[in-house]
Amino acid sequence: MTGESEYTPPRVWQWNKENGGQFAHINRPIAGPTHDHALPVGKHPLQLYSLATPNGVKVTVMLEELLALGHSGAEYDAWLIKIREGEQFGSGFVDINPNSKIPALADHSTPTPTRVFESGAILLYLAEKFGAFLPVDPARRAEALNWLFWQMGSAPYLGGGFGHFYAYAPFKIEYPIDRFTMEVKRQLDVLDRHLADHQFMAGEEYSIADMAIWPWYGNLIAGGLYNDSATFLEAHTYTHVHRWQQEIWARPAVKRGRKVNRVVGKPADQLHERHDASDFDLKTQDKIEAAE
Numbered sequence: 001m002t003g004e005s006e007y008t009p010p011r012v013w014q015w016n017k018e019n020g021g022q023f024a025h026i027n028r029p030i031a032g033p034t035h036d037h038a039l040p041v042g043k044h045p046l047q048l049y050s051l052a053t054p055n056g057v058k059v060t061v062m063l064e065e066l067l068a069l070g071h072s073g074a075e076y077d078a079w080l081i082k083i084r085e086g087e088q089f090g091s092g093f094v095d096i097n098p099n100s101k102i103p104a105l106a107d108h109s110t111p112t113p114t115r116v117f118e119s120g121a122i123l124l125y126l127a128e129k130f131g132a133f134l135p136v137d138p139a140r141r142a143e144a145l146n147w148l149f150w151q152m153g154s155a156p157y158l159g160g161g162f163g164h165f166y167a168y169a170p171f172k173i174e175y176p177i178d179r180f181t182m183e184v185k186r187q188l189d190v191l192d193r194h195l196a197d198h199q200f201m202a203g204e205e206y207s208i209a210d211m212a213i214w215p216w217y218g219n220l221i222a223g224g225l226y227n228d229s230a231t232f233l234e235a236h237t238y239t240h241v242h243r244w245q246q247e248i249w250a251r252p253a254v255k256r257g258r259k260v261n262r263v264v265g266k267p268a269d270q271l272h273e274r275h276d277a278s279d280f281d282l283k284t285q286d287k288i289e290a291a292e
Helices: 054-068 091-096 119-130 138-168 174-195 208-221 239-249 252-259 285-291
Strands: 046-050 076-080 104-107 114-117
Touching: 046 054, 054 119, 054 138, 054 208, 054 252, 091 104, 091 114, 104 119, 114 119, 119 138, 119 208, 138 174, 138 208, 174 208, 174 239, 208 239, 239 252
Parallel strands: 046 076
Antiparallel strands: 046 104, 104 114
């Protein structure tokens, strides 16, 4: 199948077959849980249920940055949610996020646990809770929020649009690949022009806007998303985004946060679950494999 044949939509769409894509076995047009499963709760105030996709990495980087600043209340347990196996549709997870998407956070430091879902909402919640990584000055705060919400609105074109049709669809179709490639390159140009005049997204102050954008567009520029897509997109031409990407990657908290709930890549970069700071030294997959 080439995907080039014409398709005439029916008058009423029916869900009667899988589409053949990599995630077809877990995609469905209805919400709610598929099975009963209570989520574990660890010893720390913050309980994170996630996977190291770009959206998951945003939050683990934020938590590690808060701990690096000395905010002990940001200690957290990070539990692995295997989305390819449909764990996000368990009843406990759906109770925290009715949209069944990672990451989801439960804050047990409040009188009754506070649920927070959607990665941008979690970043903003933590920034306000700890008074960190969000400028106090109204104009600079607005700029950080501008870019935070830019990312939340733009990433679906990169992930569900470009990434899906370029890397995950069961066959290649020129029209959607061209359509979403054009949009992703436009977004990279938006970032490149902005970062030509600013050290970080909100100016000279590292913020949750950077933490939101970096796991998506920083990884894309560095060749960490969608196989050879960096070559396809001529990512090397966005020089200011490259500078920004490298500056953020040099931060120790970013390196730690990127490992949490990771299940692909080098074993030394995979910390499937994080329950203590010492886990980075003792429980990455290379250490576990060496001990077996």
